Amino acid sequence: MIDLEHYAQIKNNYCIGYFGTSDEHLIQLKLLRPHMEQRFPGLNIFLSCKDVSFGYLQGCDNVIKLSEVKKRKREFAHIKELRFDGNNHVIDQFLQTCGITNYAIDIENPPVHTSLCNIITEGSYPTRNLIKREVDTLKRIARERGYTVEINGPIENVGLVAGVESIKLYEAAAKGIKTLLVPTGLGERLYKSMFPNGEVLKL
Numbered sequence: 001m002i003d004l005e006h007y008a009q010i011k012n013n014y015c016i017g018y019f020g021t022s023d024e025h026l027i028q029l030k031l032l033r034p035h036m037e038q039r040f041p042g043l044n045i046f047l048s049c050k051d052v053s054f055g056y057l058q059g060c061d062n063v064i065k066l067s068e069v070k071k072r073k074r075e076f077a078h079i080k081e082l083r084f085d086g087n088n089h090v091i092d093q094f095l096q097t098c099g100i101t102n103y104a105i106d107i108e109n110p111p112v113h114t115s116l117c118n119i120i121t122e123g124s125y126p127t128r129n130l131i132k133r134e135v136d137t138l139k140r141i142a143r144e145r146g147y148t149v150e151i152n153g154p155i156e157n158v159g160l161v162a163g164v165e166s167i168k169l170y171e172a173a174a175k176g177i178k179t180l181l182v183p184t185g186l187g188e189r190l191y192k193s194m195f196p197n198g199e200v201l202k203l
Helices: 006-010 024-039 051-057 066-075 090-100 133-145 167-175 187-194
Strands: 015-018 044-051 063-065 078-082 116-120 149-150 158-162 178-181
Touching: 006 066, 015 066, 024 044, 024 051, 024 090, 024 167, 024 187, 044 051, 044 066, 051 063, 063 066, 066 116, 078 090, 090 187, 116 133, 116 167, 133 149, 133 158, 158 167, 167 178
Parallel strands: 015 044, 015 078, 044 063, 116 149, 116 158, 158 178
Antiparallel strands: none
16 A cells, blocks of 8 residues: 555656566667657656666666566556467557557657668567578678678678567667668558658568
8 A cells, every 4th residue: 555645755656567588668768768658648667677677778768677676666657568368469559458549659860771671580579580491681781772781790880770579670770770661560550650762571
C-alpha cells in the first residue's frame, strides 16, 4: 500500500523495461520515447534494460539497469515490462496500446552517402536469419546499384545497410543512412512507420 504523500511524488514516473534478447528494441524505444512523451505530456518516462545491454541506451537520461530496478521500484507508479507474446512485435504492439500512430523519426544531419553496402544476415528471434539465396540476391542488388558489399560489418562509412531487423539496421536508419529491410520477422510496419523513406524488399 502506497501512502498518499509518496504516491503524489511518484505518480508521473513510468518505467518501460525490455529484458529480452532483441536489443534492437532498445534502439527503437530510445528513438520513440519523444513520441511517447508528446502523447502523454507530464509523464516522466524511464527506460530499463539488462545490464549487459545498457550501452544501447547510452546518451539517454532516465535509464535504469535491470540490477537496479528492484531497489528503485518505489520510485515509480508503474513498471511496464515489454514481453514477446509469441505473435506480435513487442514495440509495435505497445505503441498501438498507447494510441500512438504517427511516429516517424526526424533525421538530423544525415551522413555523406558512400558506395559501401553492409548486409546484415542475422537477427534475434522471432526474426529469421537470411539464407544463402537471400544473401546472394542482396549482394546482386547492391552491386547493380553501384555498391561494394560487406557482410555483417560495421556501419561506419556505409551508404546502405540491408538485411534483417537488427541493431545495426536501426542504428543506421537513425543516423540517416539508407536502409533496406528484408522482413523475416514481425517489425515491417514499425520500420516503415519510423522510417517512411526506408525500403522493404521481400525475397
